[in-house]
Amino acid sequence: MTPRIGIIPGDPSGIGPELIAKLMAAEGVREAAEILLIGDRCVLEQGMRQAGAEYALVPVDLEDWRAPPEGIAWLETEVAVETEASGRSVLATMDRALELLQAGHIDGLVFAPFNKAAMHMAGLAHADELHHMGERLGVTEYLSELNVLDGIWTSRTTSHIALRDVADAITPERLEEAVVLIDRTLRRSGIARPRISVAALNPHAGDGGNFGREEIDVPRPAIEAMQKRQMPVDGPWPSDTVFLKLRDVEIDAVVTMYHDQGQIALKLLGFERGVTVQGGLPYPVTTPAHSTAFDIAGQGRARVDAMRQAFDIARDMVANWQ
Incomplete structure (x- = not known):
């Protein structure tokens, strides 16, 4: 049709x-x-x-x-x-x-x-x-903008909020909602087996707690719990390298921690070609x-x-x- x-x-x-x-x-x-x-x-x-x-x-x-x-x-x-x-x-x-x-x-x-x-x-x-x-x-379910450029995708754990509020807004539930949403949307776009990575909040993914405990306390255990349920997600990866995996088509999508973390990367790769999908x-x-x-x-x-x-x-x- x-x-x-x-x-x-x-x-x-x-x-x-x-x-x-x-x-x-x-x-x-x-x-x-x-x-x-x-x-x-x-x-x-x-x-x-x-x-x-x-x-x-x-x-x-x-x-x-x-x-x-x-x-x-x-x-x-x-x-x-x-x-x-x-x-x-x-x-x-x-x-x-x-x-x-x-x-x-x-x-x-x-x-x-x-x-x-x-x-x-x-x-x-x-x-x-x-x-x-x-x-x-x-x-009534979770909604979030998803960004797409030449077949590579990003979604956000938090979106239109002040940067100072991001860490408190990152919860296991919110991260899982973001992962589930982009997984479902990728499948609806024709990608049968999506590969999804999560970006860390802190430099060097917190460096084992030296630069913040957010990765230890929230994203890592949440990701491990999702993996046990066979969800196609890994991380958290340092945000200054995870987008290289995306660029090199090693993965299909990155779930970011906040708005500009993903937007800057995609817009540098191709500002004039980027698309926003109204996810959810x-x-x-x-x-x-x-x-x-x-x-x-x-x-x-x-x-x-x-x-x-x-x-x-x-x-x-x-x-x-x-």
Whole structure:
């Protein structure tokens, strides 16, 4: 069955509309899935002008929509383009897309970059879009962003919290949740036997307790307990070397202790190609890992690499979802 992928333009004041136009013009994209663009016509047409690409938007009937032979299937959602209004447009298109997922009209969702400040101005009640989506979809289990670059993955034991709070937030339960989530997501992406390593919190993995006891007290016994249950995980490994294993494809994923520990490594390896997977949701949802790039918005300079990667990962996840 051909996957049905919904795509929304993200913040209309950023590079999202341009990225969508470039993605639709990329070779093989429209043949790889039935695509439904969800958003305001003026925003999507704005993206075409910025990208120098043009295609017809064909309104569809949601009850039985198919990719039209000419043009691209499109569902109208009215938005505006000022900062607070941009946030409202993001929330409106995102919530509409979530309704389409729940109703079975689309199988997966790809969104262009959001701006969290604009979303909070418009009333976002959560720290990020992932937890907003989780609430709208009725998810009560563990949620975490997963980052992907060229087939290598990272997840986080802690995410959007102050660095001073990280050590206290690392618990055996939270670490196991992070490992289970990335293991399940890797399998849903087509990796039958994932290989997962855990990064240490302290330099040299604590050096036997000389640089902190966190590894001794929490990650190591938690990992040993998971290994006894045949979970494919090892560590904790010093974070300045574990990413070399990931780069050299000795493992498939690293579970990090905090947000920047994994983000810095992946963005140095390929900032323009990174993807964020919204881990823990009941549907495949992906987005480029970069920002709205207001500094180059409207200039036709945005690179579509990460948007294409996000589309490909969402398509693969739909094909392997269980």
